[in-house]
Amino acid sequence: MINYRPILVDSTLQELTEHGDFAFPMSMDEQRVSDSYVAFVPHWHYEIQISAVVKGSVIFRTPENEFRLEKGEAVFFNSGCIHEAVPTEDKDGVYTCVNFHPKVVYGYAESLLRQDYVNPVLYSNELQAIVFRDEPWHLEVRKLMDSLIAVNRAERFGYELEMYSIILKIWHLIVQNNESLISASSLVSFADKQRIRSLTHFIHKNYMERISLTEIAESDHISKGECCRVFQRVLGTTPFAYLINYRIHQGMKMLATTDHNISEIAQSVGFGSGSYFTECFKKMMHCSPMQYRKHIRKEGKSEDAPRPEEDYS
Numbered sequence: 001m002i003n004y005r006p007i008l009v010d011s012t013l014q015e016l017t018e019h020g021d022f023a024f025p026m027s028m029d030e031q032r033v034s035d036s037y038v039a040f041v042p043h044w045h046y047e048i049q050i051s052a053v054v055k056g057s058v059i060f061r062t063p064e065n066e067f068r069l070e071k072g073e074a075v076f077f078n079s080g081c082i083h084e085a086v087p088t089e090d091k092d093g094v095y096t097c098v099n100f101h102p103k104v105v106y107g108y109a110e111s112l113l114r115q116d117y118v119n120p121v122l123y124s125n126e127l128q129a130i131v132f133r134d135e136p137w138h139l140e141v142r143k144l145m146d147s148l149i150a151v152n153r154a155e156r157f158g159y160e161l162e163m164y165s166i167i168l169k170i171w172h173l174i175v176q177n178n179e180s181l182i183s184a185s186s187l188v189s190f191a192d193k194q195r196i197r198s199l200t201h202f203i204h205k206n207y208m209e210r211i212s213l214t215e216i217a218e219s220d221h222i223s224k225g226e227c228c229r230v231f232q233r234v235l236g237t238t239p240f241a242y243l244i245n246y247r248i249h250q251g252m253k254m255l256a257t258t259d260h261n262i263s264e265i266a267q268s269v270g271f272g273s274g275s276y277f278t279e280c281f282k283k284m285m286h287c288s289p290m291q292y293r294k295h296i297r298k299e300g301k302s303e304d305a306p307r308p309e310e311d312y313s
Contacts, residue, residue: 002028002029002030002096002152002153003027003029003030004030004031004032005017005029005031006035006037006038007031007037007038007041007043008037009041009042009043011204012200012204013042013043013044013082013249014043014044014045015043015044015045017045019047019099019100019101020047020099020100020101024160025047025100025103025104026098026099026100026101026104026163026164026167027098027099027100028096028097028098028099028148028149028152029096029097029099030054030094030095030096031085031094031095031096031097032093032094033058033085033086033087033091033093033094033095034087034091034092034093036296038085039084039085039086039087040084040086040252040285040292040295040296041084042061042082042083042084042249043082043083043084044080044081044082044083045079045080045099046079046080046101047079047099047100047101047102048076048077048078048079048099048100048101049076049077049083049097049098049099050074050075050076050077050098050141050145051074051075051077051085051095051096051097052072052073052074052095052096052097052142052145052146052149053069053070053071053072053073053074053093053094053095054071054094054095054096054149055071055092055093055094056071056088056090056092056093056094057069057070057071057088057090057092057093058085058086058087058088058093058094058095059085059086059087059088060075060084060085060086060129061083061084061085061086062077062081062082062083062128062129063082063237063245064128064236065129067129067131068088069095069131072142073131073132073133073142074131074132074141074142074145075129075130075131075132076130076131076132076174077128077129078121078122078124078127078128078129079102079122080122081128081129083129096145096149098145098148098152098167100167102114102118102122104164104167104168105117105118105167105168105171106118117171117175117182118171120182120183121171121174121175121178121182124178124181124182125236126178127174127178127181127182128236130174132145137173137176137177140173141170141173141174144166144169144170144173145170147166148163148166148167151163151166192230192233192234193234195220195222195230196230196231196234196235198219198220199216199217199220199227199230199231199239200242202215202216202219202220203216203239203242203243203246204246207243207246207247207250207269207270208268208269208270209270210270211243211270213227213228213239213240216243227239243270244280244284245284247269247270247271247277247280248269248280248281248284248285250268250269251265251266251268251269251271251277251281251289252285252292254268254269255289255292255293255296256293256296256297261274262274262277262278262289262290265277265289266278277289
């Protein structure tokens with residue numbers, strides 16, 4: 001069954017929706033980008049996502065890139081990759097996405113498949129997002145996504161097996177056509193994963209205040225240099241860029257759910273001035289804070305607009 005579900009996130013931008021369950025760790029959703037609970041909602045999840053545009057066009061964004069996809073085109077988002085969907089000028093975009101746990105591919109924890117063909121993809125900075133357009137293998141993936149959607153809709157006996165089979169075929173195409181990147185991929189150590197959780201937790205708790213690189217590093221008892229290296233190894237960014245990104249997303253919540261002016265919001269989320277907040281917001285969102293507020297309120301209207309008590313932080 002293909003569902004429609006709003007995208008709700010916590011304070012770390014992790015999506016709260018469960019994608020499948022332990023028995024069948026896969027789900028499919030159809031999302032209208034004109035909906036205020038779908039558009040402009042940066043989020044991430046442990047599951048891998050492949051989205052195919054089924055109507056109109058959709059803009060997808062990650063922290064590093066922006067892709068405009070037309071009907072029939074698709075995009076892969078890796079586990080943990082922050083992404084969001086944005087309406088185009090026609091505002092008619094609809095996409096269907098499959099979300100699946102990596103174990104759909106590797107089976108059991110110690111398997112050869114996990115070691116050689118799944119973890120190297122999950123930990124590759126170059127394979128965080130893949131757009132499937134016109135290359136021959138891209139067209140194969142697009143056809144397989146069409147088949148996956150059709151199989152899921154029909155729900156005939158054994159359809160779960162067929163869905164697994166299609167996902168494996170897509171994964172094989174990704175691995176086969178990115179062999180050099182996968183071979184060069186270095187794994188993120190468990191220690192780095194634990195450390196980045198601690199460092200980002202400190203930022204999430206203190207982003208409203210003036211915090212320095214020294215304070216971030218000292219929160220996990222490491223040097224400033226090692227702090228920067230951990231952020232680069234795990235997230236591919238700097239502590240300062242991560243802090244600014246997080247502050248912007250907290251500001252987006254306030255723009256959508258309060259009537260505070262720009263200066264008030266800037267102060268609340270840790271920016272020194274409204275002008276600096278606006279400058280950073282424009283760089284990230286490609287519109288001003290006021291333009292974003294007008295858009296989100298126009299799309300949400302009265303009963304659909306996010307309310308302060310529905311803030312999932």
